[in-house]
Amino acid sequence: xxxxxxxxxxxxxxxxxxxxxxxxxxxxxxxxxxxxxxxxxxxxxxxxxxxxxxxxxxxxxxxxxxxxxxxxxxxxxxxxxxxxxxxxxxxxxxxxxxxxxxxxxxxxxxxxxxxxxxxxxxxxxxxxxxxxxxxxxxxxxxxxxxxxxxxxxxxxxxxxxxxxxxxxxxxxxxxxxxxxxxxxxxxxxxxxxxxxxxxxxxxxxxxxxxxxxxxxxxxxxxxxxxxxxxx
Amino acid sequence: xxxxxxxxxxxxxxxxxxxxxxxxxxxxxxxxxxxxxxxxxxxxxxxxxxxxxxxxxxxxxxxxxxxxxxxxxxxxxxxxxxxxxxx
Numbered sequence: 001x002x003x004x005x006x007x008x009x010x011x012x013x014x015x016x017x018x019x020x021x022x023x024x025x026x027x028x029x030x031x032x033x034x035x036x037x038x039x040x041x042x043x044x045x046x047x048x049x050x051x052x053x054x055x056x057x058x059x060x061x062x063x064x065x066x067x068x069x070x071x072x073x074x075x076x077x078x079x080x081x082x083x084x085x086x087x088x089x090x091x092x093x094x095x096x097x098x099x100x101x102x103x104x105x106x107x108x109x110x111x112x113x114x115x116x117x118x119x120x121x122x123x124x125x126x127x128x129x130x131x132x133x134x135x136x137x138x139x140x141x142x143x144x145x146x147x148x149x150x151x152x153x154x155x156x157x158x159x160x161x162x163x164x165x166x167x168x169x170x171x172x173x174x175x176x177x178x179x180x181x182x183x184x185x186x187x188x189x190x191x192x193x194x195x196x197x198x199x200x201x202x203x204x205x206x207x208x209x210x211x212x213x214x215x216x217x218x219x220x221x222x223x224x225x226x227x228x229x230x231x
Numbered sequence: 232x233x234x235x236x237x238x239x240x241x242x243x244x245x246x247x248x249x250x251x252x253x254x255x256x257x258x259x260x261x262x263x264x265x266x267x268x269x270x271x272x273x274x275x276x277x278x279x280x281x282x283x284x285x286x287x288x289x290x291x292x293x294x295x296x297x298x299x300x301x302x303x304x305x306x307x308x309x310x311x312x313x314x315x316x317x318x
Contacts, residue, residue, distance in 0.1 A: 068245060074243045079277065089306055092277040096307035100279045101242030107246060107281070164317075175280040179314045186310075 004057050008062060044224050047120045047133040051218040056115035056135065066118035068106045075099050078130070082200055085125070093183050094227050097191075098123075098130050100176045109136035114219065128227045136220035138193040153196030154211045161193075161200065167201050181209075188229020194222045204229070232263055233270045233301075242277045249285030256286075260293070269294050274302040278311045289313065 012018040013019055013029060018036070020029035050059055065071035098121075103121045113136060120133040140156040150156050153187040160177045177193075181202065184191045190203040197217040200209060236243060254308045263269065269290070291298055303309055 068247065072242065072245065075244065079242055088275070092305055095242060095277045095308070096244065096279050096310070099242065099277070100281060102279055104281075142251040155270070175284070175314050179280045179310060182314065183307075183310050194263040 001072060008107050011062075012138045039078060043122045043124050043127070043129065044131045047131045048218070048222055050214055051133045051135055051220055058116055059120045063111060063120050063122040063168055065102070065121050068103065070088065071102050071106070074121055075102065081125055093187060094130065094189070094225065097180045097183050097189075098132065100180055101221075101225075102130050104176050105134035105136055105221065108142045109134065109220075112137060126135055128216070130225040130227075132221075132223045132225075133218070134220040138218075138220050153198035153217075155212070157193070157195055157198045157200055158209055168231070190226040190228070192222075192224045195219050195220070232259075232269060235272045235274070236276045236278075237272075237274060241275055243282040243286075244275045244277065244279045246281045246285050247288050249282035250294055252282075253286045253289055260290075263294075268273070268297055268299055270299045270301055273305060273308045276305070276308065278305075278308045280311050280314045283315055 009018070009020075009029065013020050018031065020031050022028070023030055036112065046059075046063070050057075058066075065074060075095060075098060078098070079091055082091045082094065102119055102121055109117075116135045118134070120131065123130040138153065138156075139160050140150060140153045143156045143159060144150050147156075150159065161181050162178070163177065164175055180191065183189065184202050185204060185206050188204050191201070193200045193202070194214055195218065197214050197215040199212050201212070202209070234256070240248065243249065271287070272289070276304075287298075300312070303312060
């Protein structure tokens with residue numbers, strides 16, 4: 001249901017993150033349905049709080065990928081879990097877009113993380129949701145190096161999703177978010193992408209990129225991928 | 232020769248791992264004879280443009296139309312190749 005091991009559940013229990021009620025002679029752990037539902041919804045609330053707050057603290061170890069290697073290992077774990085319930089052909093798309101977005105954070109912030117290096121990566125198979133977040137420089141700061149005329153996060157986010165451009169000039173790159181867009185609009189998935197105070201919501205068949213102003217800005221990027229229509 | 236990508240891993244998503252795969256494979260590529268075809272087999276892999284840019288792009292630059300692609304029906308492979316073709 002939660003897609004985590006018994007050891008993780010025990011750790012969460014002792015940390016107070018998802019508490020159980022102990023019962024029976026062997027002290028089996030029981031969880032209330034409402035606590036679990038609440039926890040599943042919290043996956044993105046916790047990530048959002050992490051990128052909104054001015055307080056720079058590392059996320060909990062089970063959702064924190066300080067380096068790319070940790071992210072790669074957890075992404076493969078996610079892929080394996082998803083593969084148990086759906087064919088590899090569809091799993092590959094969700095894994096690919098999560099991999100592209102997560103690695104983008106490392107590509108653009110390596111050696112330049114403002115405070116906490118690495119990304120927040122969590123998912124709920126049951127809620128068909130993946131959450132990725134970073135406290136990096138954000139898309140505007142990254143793209144401004146090659147497009148000095150960009151003045152706000154809205155423009156930068158639009159450029160990132162529509163043009164082949166990279167903040168890592170002179171390297172030839174900059175396809176990542178166009179790739180993500182092409183997969184989202186061609187499949188029963190949804191994407192929310194926020195950088196600074198600019199937010200983009202994208203779903204299947206969307207032709208246009210519509211950027212909205214968001215009241216509470218985030219440091220770096222905050223992304224949720226929904227694959228409700230997959231299972 | 233056949234390059235079976237799954238020998239590099241099944242989740243081929245990052246630039247550094249694509250670059251590392253390209254560098255590690257150089258000794259093998261240097262042994263290829265003048266007119267030999269290079270078949271890239273995508274069976275069972277998850278692929279992104281980031282990884283492909285570091286491995287497939289230089290492979291094409293070096294061997295041009297001697298590169299042939301097999302098992303490209305996996306959706307992440309098809310989507311990646313479509314994006315790279317637009318470059």
